[in-house]
Amino acid sequence: MKPIKLIIADDHELFRNGLNELLKKYDDVQVVALVEDGNELFQELEKHKDIAIVLLDITMPNMDGFQVLNALKSQNTNVKPIVISMHDEGNYIASCAKNGAYSYLLKNTDQDKLIKTIRIVNGGKKYFQPQIAEKMINYMSEQSVSENILSNKEKEVLGLISKGLTTKEIAKQLFVSSRTIETHRANIIKKLEVKNTAELIKKATEINLI
Amino acid sequence: MKPIKLIIADDHELFRNGLNELLKKYDDVQVVALVEDGNELFQELEKHKDIAIVLLDITMPNMDGFQVLNALKSQNTNVKPIVISMHDEGNYIASCAKNGAYSYLLKNTDQDKLIKTIRIVNGGKKYFQPQIAEKMINYMSEQSVSENILSNKEKEVLGLISKGLTTKEIAKQLFVSSRTIETHRANIIKKLEVKNTAELIKKATEINLI
DNA sequence: ATTTCAATCAGTATAAATACGGATGTTATT
DNA sequence: AATAACATCCGTATTTATACTGATTGAAAT
Structure with a gap:
């Protein structure tokens, strides 16, 4: 059984390293690289052609998470991005879903959820938790209030x-x-x-x- | 405890009546009217001002489900529409979410799920099952492939x-x-x-x- | 070394959109 | 009954957009 190769992209060193330590416990997951922005991420992806998953922060310097999602989508990689963010606003979630994220986790997610999500996404399936999907749906329906301004x-x-x-x-x-x-x-x-x-x-x- | 007043809107008589029978088992639910299109629905809503929920089919003659959702949204009612459809395509689901549906159920949903959804929605919360949300998210991300066609x-x-x-x-x-x-x-x-x-x-x- | 393509500029002509005016009958609303 | 909002119509002038054909430069790809 080959391990799931992944890269962690986050501009906060503590978070990056903590996540790395945390994932060492799981034999089926192998952290290949830690990077702090989108540019570094793509350099690493050049080197390693067998990356399955990227754990991706949205707010990063230089090239942020949205740009990364977009770039990944336009290339034909089989790298599957999981967004890990501290923002639980519906517009963030909807944008990520639109731009091809395979999942959206909050930074306060527990590790069971995280590893579960990694395994599901590695199987090629998208997985958005009910609470996350709910926020997105609420945002989508809010977006349209005005109907009566036009005849x-x-x-x-x-x-x-x-x-x-x-x-x-x-x-x-x-x-x-x-x-x-x-x-x-x-x-x-x-x-x-x-x-x-x-x-x-x-x-x-x-x-x-x- | 007041019962949850609802109207069933579906152009198939058998389905309409079946649903009605089915809901009689639940004391906290009261079916106020059965209608077969959007026009009739709004006539009933005029008569009864305390309707909490409409179980809404999408494909109906005269005024279909999307139009109903839109009309409900532009009025300021507290009628909460639950879409019950046989279509499980992502675009249907996304459109309904966008237009203010509180839930989206497939016609092969079991009655436990149905009554559960009715009770949740009656409490003012939106509820989309994970499988439904997943289809919607997949649709949303499919929608955008092209980035490299323009310089x-x-x-x-x-x-x-x-x-x-x-x-x-x-x-x-x-x-x-x-x-x-x-x-x-x-x-x-x-x-x-x-x-x-x-x-x-x-x-x-x-x-x-x- | 040649091809391919993005980015730049040009002429000429037509079609379409925008900015000003103003008008009338109908339908809702109060 | 009065008012407001709507849908319909018209004129003139100017600005923009579109269609067609065509060209040069430089960078990237093969």
Whole structure:
């Protein structure tokens, strides 16, 4: 049985070393390297091609955890990142999930949970604890409060704009004149307090209107 | 102790009635009405102002589950929707979570889980089972694969476009000519296979580029 | 050494969006 | 009954964006 090779990435030396000591107790886990930022991490990953897991802190200097997750995702590695963070805010968790984290643990997790998670993730499965998933879901649903600022017609027009239709095409499809659509567009832009269509679409997705 | 008042919304009569029978066993639950679409649901909600929970199917005629979730969210009711669906795809689950569902159950859930969920949700807490949360997380991370299709400059320009800056403003800020920015924009639009800036911004947010 | 590609700039022409105006009938709300 | 909000429509002028073709430089890859 080969051990699970992993790297610990955290800018706090005490935490890094403590975690290392802690994992020595488990025969099926082998800590290959300790690094303090994303740059060092990728150097180590170059050297060792058989790393299964990275225990990853979010707040690090130079290249932080989010950037690491992104970089790992765009490369086609089979390195599976487990985020270990002190932040339990939903937006952190959601961002990590979105960017390909295999798990999200808080720094006050007990070691049984940690080793359990490492073993599950090593098997290729993602594992988010119920409390963590709950925080994420709460965050996601909070994100959208505003629905009533736009009229139904405006929402409809907005939807078509976001599909890449031009004013003229929308007008044709809705059996009204282009002027009408232009007015709608202008009103929507005013209501959402943005400068132009590009920013409009961005804001609209942010507040869940499309 | 007051019973938990709830409404069942599902277009399949057999399922609706079966669920109703099933819930009769529990003294703390009172089924107030059975409806077969969103319109009927809101009529009943008008009549009964003390409904705590709606058991909601997604696929319904006239006004489907997503629309119901949205409508409930924009009103300020304290009706807490529990989605009961036969679809276990991540995108369904994520959409429901985003739109304010308090839970998401599959139609093959056993009744213990159902009543447990009803009681938790009645207490005002959201509850998503681990397997359900997992599917959602997998979906979320799948959503973004592409990072390397755009060059760094293109990503930078895209970011500025999404902030609502015009070509001229971007050119000024990056100390290059407007032509350059126009070319970048055109290349980005081509690479992401969209028609114009509006669709571009939408697609870019979908695949996590901004 | 050659190819490939990102980044830069150019001309010309058309299409589309934005900024100002202003108007009318309908529908909710109070 | 009055008011507000909405959806619909129109004009003019200016600014932006898009389409097409084409070019140069330098860096990276093969």
